[in-house]
Amino acid sequence: AAGVIQSPRHLIKEKRETATLKCYPIPRHDTVYWYQQGPGQDPQFLISFYEKMQSDKGSIPDRFSAQQFSDYHSELNMSSLELGDSALYFCASSPGYEQYFGPGTRLTVT
Template sequence: AAGVIQSPRHLIKEKRETATLKCYPIPRHDTVYWYQQGPGQDPQFLISFYEKMQSDKGSIPDRFSAQQFSDYHSELNMSSLELGDSALYFCASSRTSASYNSPLHFGNGTRLTVT
């Protein structure tokens, strides 16, 4: 079965640079979520989109922005990168239109390293 696809798998950037992470949800999934997982930490919710509109917002820094496109894929844009942004970034998708408590399916993540 198709899973959530994230690209790139690994990304190395320098401080103050920008980064763009991409997420392709499972087909027919209409909701995308972004999570950040620091080393040895639990995943922290950043932001979510339902039908291309922002549906919820968590602890996402103002330097970050995200959007969901007409094909339901999503991109997380990160600017003015800081060392503390180094983390594993997960995207998850679900089919809210089927059931609002449908499980989230996670991608394998993008490991961002800021040097």
């Protein structure tokens, strides 16, 4: 069965650089979520989209933005990267109540 695809899987950036993370949800899933997970931490909700419209906003910094495109893929744009942005970034898609997580993008900011 198709799963959520995230790219890239690993990303190394320097402070103050920008990064773009991509997410391809499972076909026919109408909701996409973005989470940030630090080492040993629980996933922190950043933002979600329902049918390409932003539906909920969590603890997403102003330096980050996201959107969902007409083909339902989503991108998380991160600017002015800080060392504290180093984390695993998960995308999840949902057809209803359960969320299906992608493998994540490990971002390292040096």
